Amino acid sequence: MAVAEKRIFRIEIDERLCKGCSLCVDFCPTNVLTMDGNMVAVKELDACNGCQLCDNRCPDFAIQVFEE
Amino acid sequence: MSRPAEEIKPLAKKKKKAPFNYSPYVRGGKLPHIWCPGCGHGIVLKCLLRAIHTTGLLRDDIAMVSGIGCSSRTPGYVDFNTLHTLHGRALAYATGLKLAKPRLNVIVTTGDGDALAIGGNHFIHACRRNMDMTILVYNNAVYGMTSGQASPTTPPGKISTTSRNGSIEPPFDTCSLARAAGATFVARGTAYHFQELEKVIYEAIMHKGTSVVDIIDACPTYYGRFNKYKSPTEMMEKIEKEGTVSVKQVDKLSPEELEGKLLRGILHKSDRPEYCAEYQKLMTKVQAK
Numbered sequence: 001m002a003v004a005e006k007r008i009f010r011i012e013i014d015e016r017l018c019k020g021c022s023l024c025v026d027f028c029p030t031n032v033l034t035m036d037g038n039m040v041a042v043k044e045l046d047a048c049n050g051c052q053l054c055d056n057r058c059p060d061f062a063i064q065v066f067e068e
Numbered sequence: 069m070s071r072p073a074e075e076i077k078p079l080a081k082k083k084k085k086a087p088f089n090y091s092p093y094v095r096g097g098k099l100p101h102i103w104c105p106g107c108g109h110g111i112v113l114k115c116l117l118r119a120i121h122t123t124g125l126l127r128d129d130i131a132m133v134s135g136i137g138c139s140s141r142t143p144g145y146v147d148f149n150t151l152h153t154l155h156g157r158a159l160a161y162a163t164g165l166k167l168a169k170p171r172l173n174v175i176v177t178t179g180d181g182d183a184l185a186i187g188g189n190h191f192i193h194a195c196r197r198n199m200d201m202t203i204l205v206y207n208n209a210v211y212g213m214t215s216g217q218a219s220p221t222t223p224p225g226k227i228s229t230t231s232r233n234g235s236i237e238p239p240f241d242t243c244s245l246a247r248a249a250g251a252t253f254v255a256r257g258t259a260y261h262f263q264e265l266e267k268v269i270y271e272a273i274m275h276k277g278t279s280v281v282d283i284i285d286a287c288p289t290y291y292g293r294f295n296k297y298k299s300p301t302e303m304m305e306k307i308e309k310e311g312t313v314s315v316k317q318v319d320k321l322s323p324e325e326l327e328g329k330l331l332r333g334i335l336h337k338s339d340r341p342e343y344c345a346e347y348q349k350l351m352t353k354v355q356a357k
């Protein structure tokens with residue numbers, strides 16, 4: 001049986017632009033992200049499914065997800 | 069940078085997911101924008117840029133016009149032809165601009181206060197004329213820039229700087245107003261439903277005539293704080309997600325379930341002569357005399 005290849009993602013956070021609103025953290029369906037003080041941080045990259053919800057609900061152009 | 073040919077796998081099964089590249093549309097060095105943490109305007113701007121990208125229009129084909137207010141800062145961040153004008157007067161400038169340069173695709177970014185109070189007069193007459201332009205009303209039910217006064221869309225009972233014990237005014241429904249005044253494309257979206265919003269903005273831009281999109285988004289700094297929302301996330305969930313219903317769902321819901329909800333989606337579309345085309349016809353006729 002073929003096993004689906006694990007998809008790997010890279011999350012880019014622009015620390016100059018993030019305002020720490022937590023929208024991306026709250027809307028991420030798989031709890032990849034967390035707040036580190038006033039800045040978003042990646043907690044569990046392995047859980048990322050590349051859905052882009054964090055990017056689409058970030059008002060500040062501060063987070064983008066790329067598939068490797 | 070392009071990759072050497074041998075690195076590219078010949079039988080790539082699935083296209084890799086890639087995020088939207090906003091940089092061609094954003095004016096270099098202008099970010100971060102001035103909007104507060106969690107303000108919905110940035111989400112709306114991103115939907116607008118993706119919608120514009122889908123239209124295939126060139127940056128120089130677009131003119132973005134605004135008045136005054138938080139939402140009216142939008143043109144300052146984008147690499148199109150842009151005009152930042154007087155409070156409530158964006159539509160007057162947009163009308164003049166479109167008449168002088170009909171080839172331009174005019175998009176007006178305005179707020180509930182700017183469009184429906186200060187500029188209410190311009191709003192109804194722009195809808196009546198049906199000149200080809202897109203009016204995006206960033207509707208957060210408050211005057212954000214001047215610290216949270218009640219606007220024409222503040223719901224009854226809600227707290228603002230000018231309604232400390234709850235507003236007693238009935239609000240305007242942007243879409244009903246636009247439709248009654250004659251707009252030929254009327255829709256509503258929210259920042260929460262970003263995919264739908266991108267789609268209705270695209271449809272609004274493509275429509276020939278006056279298009280109005282009422283966009284429900286959040287002002288956490290004033291409206292949110294005054295009305296005891298705990299976070300921008302809670303505002304998006306309570307106001308945008310739970311407070312609206314897609315037009316596609318309406319038939320399946322009871323009147324009780326629809327009570328107090330705003331409808332999302334394309335609410336009205338009609339065909340009526342467009343102002344610039346009529347003007348051109350008139351000029352041709354007059355000059356032939």
Ligand code: SF4
Binds near residue numbers: 027030
């Ligand atoms: S792409 Fe989706 S799963 Fe990955 S971090 Fe963003 S929201 Fe979470």
Ligand code: SF4
Binds near residue numbers: 017018039040059061
């Ligand atoms: S949504 Fe954007 S600005 Fe807000 S915390 Fe996440 S990355 Fe930062």
Ligand code: SF4
Binds near residue numbers: 102103286
């Ligand atoms: S005051 Fe309100 S509307 Fe203005 S930028 Fe701040 S959150 Fe947004």
